[in-house]
Structures are given as structure tokens and as C-alpha cells.
Amino acid sequence: MxxxxxVIGLEVHLQLKTKTKIFxxxxxxxxxxxxxxxxxxxxxxxGTLPVLNRQVLLDGVKVxxxxxxxxxxxxxxxxxxxxxxxxxxGYQISQFDLPIARQGYLDIxxxxxxKRIGITRAHLEEDAGKLVHDAVNNGSLVDYNRTGTPxxxxxxxxxxxxxxEAYEYLTALKLTLSYLGVSDCDMEKGSLRCDANxxxxxxxxxxxxxxxxxxxLNSFSALKRAVEFEVTRQTGVILSGGQVVQETLLWNxxxxxxxxxxxxxQAHDYRYFPEPDLVPFTLEANQVQLLRExxxxxxxxxxxxxxxxxxxxxxxxxxxxxxxxxxxxxxxxVKAHADAKKVANWLIGPLMKEMNERKKSFIGxxxxxxxxxxxxxxxxxxxxxxxxxxxxxxxxxxxxxxVDAIIEEKGLAQVSDDEALGKVVDDIIAANPxxxxxxxxxxxxxxxxxxxxxxxxxQGKANPKKINEILSRRLQDV
Amino acid sequence: xxxxxxxRYIAALARLHIEAADEGKFARELExxxxxxxxxxxxDVTAVKPTSHVLDVENVFRDxxxxxxxxxxxxxxxxxxxxxxxxxxPRVIE
Ligand SMILES: [Zn+2]
Numbered sequence: 066m067x068x069x070x071x072v073i074g075l076e077v078h079l080q081l082k083t084k085t086k087i088f089x090x091x092x093x094x095x096x097x098x099x100x101x102x103x104x105x106x107x108x109x110x111x112g113t114l115p116v117l118n119r120q121v122l123l124d125g126v127k128v129x130x131x132x133x134x135x136x137x138x139x140x141x142x143x144x145x146x147x148x149x150x151x152x153x154x155g156y157q158i159s160q161f162d163l164p165i166a167r168q169g170y171l172d173i174x175x176x177x178x179x180k181r182i183g184i185t186r187a188h189l190e191e192d193a194g195k196l197v198h199d200a201v202n203n204g205s206l207v208d209y210n211r212t213g214t215p216x217x218x219x220x221x222x223x224x225x226x227x228x229x230e231a232y233e234y235l236t237a238l239k240l241t242l243s244y245l246g247v248s249d250c251d252m253e254k255g256s257l258r259c260d261a262n263x264x265x266x267x268x269x270x271x272x273x274x275x276x277x278x279x280x281x282l283n284s285f286s287a288l289k290r291a292v293e294f295e296v297t298r299q300t301g302v303i304l305s306g307g308q309v310v311q312e313t314l315l316w317n318x319x320x321x322x323x324x325x326x327x328x329x330x331q332a333h334d335y336r337y338f339p340e341p342d343l344v345p346f347t348l349e350a351n352q353v354q355l356l357r358e359x360x361x362x363x364x365x366x367x368x369x370x371x372x373x374x375x376x377x378x379x380x381x382x383x384x385x386x387x388x389x390x391x392x393x394x395x396x397x398x399v400k401a402h403a404d405a406k407k408v409a410n411w412l413i414g415p416l417m418k419e420m421n422e423r424k425k426s427f428i429g430x431x432x433x434x435x436x437x438x439x440x441x442x443x444x445x446x447x448x449x450x451x452x453x454x455x456x457x458x459x460x461x462x463x464x465x466x467x468v469d470a471i472i473e474e475k476g477l478a479q480v481s482d483d484e485a486l487g488k489v490v491d492d493i494i495a496a497n498p499x500x501x502x503x504x505x506x507x508x509x510x511x512x513x514x515x516x517x518x519x520x521x522x523x524q525g526k527a528n529p530k531k532i533n534e535i536l537s538r539r540l541q542d543v
Numbered sequence: 544x545x546x547x548x549x550x551r552y553i554a555a556l557a558r559l560h561i562e563a564a565d566e567g568k569f570a571r572e573l574e575x576x577x578x579x580x581x582x583x584x585x586x587d588v589t590a591v592k593p594t595s596h597v598l599d600v601e602n603v604f605r606d607x608x609x610x611x612x613x614x615x616x617x618x619x620x621x622x623x624x625x626x627x628x629x630x631x632x633p634r635v636i637e
Contacts, residue, residue, distance in 0.1 A: 083607050090610025099628040100619060104612030110621070119604040141595050148558050150632040196635065206629035209618070334556060339595035344603050 069265040069303070071296050072273055073225035074185075077238060079217045079248050080192065080256040081124050086213035087191050088115030088158065088343075093215065095254075099208035107191075107213035109154030114342050117142075121215040122165070122346060123356060124247040125189045128217050129166025130357050131241055132184045138348045140165050142189075142340040150207050151193040159218075161337040163345075164188030171221075171241065172365065173233040182234050183222030190216050223262065223273065228292035232285055235259060240364045244389050252284055259288055263295045264309070274299070275309040279323060281316045291316040294323060367392060375405035384413050390427035391417075397434040402441055411441055415455045419462055436461050439468040452525040453477050479528045483535065486519075486527060490535045493518045504540060512536065545574045 086093050089106035105113045122140075129136050143161035169184035192214035197206040219238065225231045239250050239257060249256040264276035279295055282288045294316075299309050314323035362370070364386045371382040371392075385392045391412060398408045416437070420430060440461070444454040449472060460471045472478050480486060493515055494501055500511040512533075519532045547566040550573065554561045561569065615628050624631040 085607050085609055089612070090605070090608060091612045092609050098615060100630070101615045101628075102612065103618050104610070108613070108618060108621075116603060116605040118607050120607040122604075146556075150630075150635055197629065198634065201626060201631065201634075204624070204626075204631045204633060205635050206626060207632055208629050336556070341596065344596055344598060344600045347601050 067267050067304075069296075069300055070268045070270075071226055071228075071292075072223045072264045072266060072276075073227075073231045073292060074223040074262045075221045075225065075231060075234060076260045076262070077219045077221075077235070078192075078258040078260075079128065079219065079242060079250065081121060081215040081217065081247050082249055082256070083118055083120045083124065083215055085118055087118050087121050087189070087215035088213055091213065095210070097210055099206075099210060102210040103212065107153075108209055115158060115340075117343060117346070118215065121189060122348075124215075124245075125165045125187065125217050126348065126353060126356050127245050127247055127360060128219070128242065129169065129187045130353070130360060131245055131363060132166070132169040132171055132187060132219065132238075134166035134169030134184060134187060136166055136348060136353050137163055138350065138353075139163060139345060140348070141345040142343045143337045144340050145190075145335045145337055147335060149193070150205060151196050151212075153194070153209060153212060157191060157193065158340055158343070159190035159337075160188035165348075171234065171237055173230065173237045175227075175230050175233050180224075180230070182224045182230075185220045185222050187217055187219045190218060192216050223264075228289045228296070231261060231292055232289045235285060235288060237365070240387065244361050244364055246361075255283075258283075261288060261292055261295075263292055263299070265296060265299045265303070275311050277309065277311065278313045279316050280313060280326070281318075283318065287316060287318045290318070290321060291323060294321065298323075361389070364389075371395075375399060375409075377405060377409055381406075381409045381413060384417075385409060388420075388427045391420075394427060394432075394434060394437075398437050401434060401438045407441060408438075411437065415458050419459055423462075430462060431465055432462060436468050443468065443472065447479060447528055448472070449477055449479055450525050450528070453479070456525075477526060479526050480523060483531075486523075486531055486535055487539070489519050489522055489527070490532065490539055493522065494536075494539060501540070512540075545570045545577065549573075 081087075081093075083093050085091060086107055089104050091102050091104050091107055094102065106115055126136055140160065141163050142158050144156040145159045145161070146156045148155055164186045166187040167185065169187070170181050171184060172179055172181050174180070192211050194207055194209040194212040197208070221234065225234055239252075242248060242257070243250045251257060252259070259282045261279040261282060262276045263279060264274040266272065266274040277295060277299070279291050282291055295314065302309055313326045315326045316323045368379075368382045368386045371377050371385060372379060375382075377385070385395050395408060395412055398412075399405050402408050416430075416432070420427065423429070437458075440449075440454050440457055443449045443457070444451055449457060457468060457471050457477060460466070460475070461468060464471070466474075497515060497518065500514055503511040504515075515536055516529060516532050519536070520527055520529060547570055550561065550566045550569045553573075554569075619625045619628070619630065622630045
């Protein structure tokens, strides 16, 4: 039986978060009443002229540089012509043969092996409006607020060989883009959108099979599921003697199936031609160099450095670099506390737990490195227990108060004084004669039970080592 | 060579309705236009730099600053049909 190889290329649209739209001064914001964030330019009224937002070009170059692309020093815009109600002009201003960036790559890791995925190009274009079909049964409603939102379209080479590779590529792409600060990169909100071109071919065959385009992949899991579905479908078509038809399929994540889009049946003949309303743009080499130097350290470079410099394992370093703010916070903490592994554990464990509970990224947390390090040190020196340390962290985040003040106010300091602890131990011994008898009989396992009882009574504020000492001494006397 | 099939294809792309009886006429007219433009082919342009724009102007930008636009009422004033602050169009099914 023929075995098939999967070939996938991804087209990713990234909404830039500039203050204004790409060609007009309308706010680049969402959540407004329909058609209140529009002007004659983005509505495509006759006699208006688009003018490029400088920041959009700069952000686009940053994206190209982060993806290891060659930046074209001469770029122009083109019209992509098609009729659809979400496109008021009857064409989308995009870039055809002279995009801002080309021939880059992104490295991904699949099953522990690194693989380089080619990036064909990245170009600038304007977003379309939004169509609502549900509100009325005899028509569709159009909201042009989104029209003219700046987009960077990033097209990969057909280098991906499985749904898993596509997933890893999108993950790596999102992480890399998120470091640039040019977009929210939020798939749920649509600021990062993904289409997949999928085909299969017999293993060993050079020529690509007929591809289909999957749209409406609104999450990472949707991408994976949709590609898996489509590969199975295409394999079935070919094995039963049929041929894959080139078409656009709309993924329905609830149904776990893709259906052909009827509305865009027409052959893709976009009749691109140079946009006469926008002059071309040149990028000086020194301008590009400045942008390159201004790029932040990118996540995969940071990951490698965290492992080499701080001796972190890949797992810990990988988690830290997922959140750019958290990664920087880690480095500041490590300056004040040399045990990097311990600091990493506190951030990945208790701190990330608090972040998840509050549904916030590190940026949204009001925590100073001094406070974090103070908590770690209080635990190390036995002033508070590990459990109480986590509680103090939560209180710092809730109240913004100083670590010492919280420990003092709430009386959270660990009790180490012999007299107070001795009293508790005596109570526990008195209350658990059976366990004491067991220990006396040589079953020392019950000691742990008694220590646990004492700690419980002290609500975690007792020093376990001390309790153990006192208990051993007292048991000899009994 | 522009034939009837090409005319129908272009009409479909442009969302134009053309009567079958007129296809031949449009084919001849489009053919004539293409033929006219083809005259440029006789010129020797080997020394002319290719260009996408007639103006010798580059790098016209605007700053990323907000400018007031239209109100919803103004925006919808151009519509033939509207509902709930939106333009209403014939149903497009996805
Ligand atoms: Zn506008």
C-alpha cells in the first residue's frame, strides 16, 4: 500500500497594535459600536487617498528581522482585486512582488530534534471589515471598524510534515512575535490568525500534491485537529481512486470537520497591479540596522542563555521565556539571590500558580524582585515555612504590602521557641496514646504522624525540625 | 485573442451581467484595446528603468496619530440599506 507524506505550509496574519490604522488616522481599536471607527479613507470613498502609517512599516520590518528574513530595500504596495461586502473598495491594498521581507526561517523542535522551517515572505496589508450573518435571515450586516487594521502576513515554505510540526511552528512563531511588542498575538481575539495549505504525496515523490486551504483555525488545537482531519480525508480520496480538488475549506471546530466554502468558489484571479495611490518606499541599510539593533533578545536565544549562564534545565528555561516579563524578572531576582534554580522554582511554581489564578501575565502582577527574594530568604532562614512563604506571596500580590509587615501583622513567623512548641508536643502526646504506644513498641513510623499533628495544630507556623527534636526528647521521657 | 469565453470570465470577475448576444461585440472591442496598447511593444525600452509609478516620489508617510473620522450616522448615510448601525447587504453565506 502506498504511504503518503503530509506537506503543510502556514499563512499567518498578525494584527499590529499601532495607535491608528495602516492608511488613515482612525483608531486601531476594537469593541466600538459598529461603523463608528471609520473615515472616508478606510470606507474607500471616491476621491480619498491612503497614506502609509510610518510605524506600520517599521513594525513590519521588525517582524521580518525577527524571522531572519532579508529586508527588501525597495517596497511597493499592490491592489488585490476581489468583490466581497467586507471590502469596501473592491480591492485590498497588499504587497505582491516586492514585500517588506523574504527568505527567512524559524527553528522548531519536534520530538527533541531541531528543524528549520523556511519563511517565504512577510508582507504588509490592510484587514477587511466584519460580516455578521446571524442577526438577520435575509441579509448580512457589515461593520467596517476593522477595515484598514494593519496586518503582517507571514507565509511559510511548505516545510511542515505533520500536524504536530505545524503546531510547533505556530507556537514558536507566536512566542517570537510576542517578544517584539508589535501585536497582542491573541488567537482568541483574532490578532493572530492562521490558515493552512495542506496536501499529501506518495513518499519519495518530488512533485507536490493538489493542496486545499483550511480557514477558520481559531486556536492551536483547531490547527492540529483540522490538519489531521484533512490529511485523513485526502488520503481517503486518493486511496479510493479519486483526486483531491483544489478548494478552500472552512473548519468547524465544534463538529470536528471541514466543509468547502461556497462563497469563494470562483477561481482565485486577483489581478494584482501596483497601487497607484501609494508611492514606493525605500529602506536605507542604516535604518534597517538600527531596527535590528533595537530588537529585544528573542525567546530561543534567551532560552539557550538561561541554560548556559544559570545552569537551568531546558524545561525550566522554556517555561520562563514564555513570558517575557517573567524572564526579565527572573534575571533581576538572580542578581540578588545567587541560587538560580531555587529562584526559578519559586517563579515557575508558586508565582505562576498565582498568575494563572488571576489570569494575568507577569506584566499584570505587582511584585518587586526585592519582595520575591525576601520571601525566598525568609523561608531559607527558617523565619517562615515553605507553605507560609506561598501564603505571604499571595498576600503581597493582593495587598502590595512589604513582606516583613505581612509576616508581622498576620503573625505568620515560624514558632521556634522551645517552650511554646514543647507545650504543643505535650498536648499531641497526651491526645494520641495509641500512636505513642506504637512508637514505644518499635513502630517508629508513627513519629511522622505525630509531627504532622503538631504542625497542623500550629497551622504551618512551626518549624518541623524543631518539632521533631522536641518530640524525640519527650518520647524518651514518657 | 479575446474570445467569448474570455469575455464571460472577465464579466464574472467584474460582477457584470452581459447578454450572450453582446459577447462578440465586447470581444472585438477588448481585442482592439489590447491591440492599441500592444503598439508600445515596438519601442526599444532596454535603457529605460522599470517603474511602477509615474511620479518620482518616494517615502510619503503619516505619523501614527489619531484623526477624527465619521460618525455612524455619517458613515451609514451612503448606504442603501442599514440595520443596527451596520450596512445591510444581500446575504453572503460562509
Ligand atoms: Zn479610517
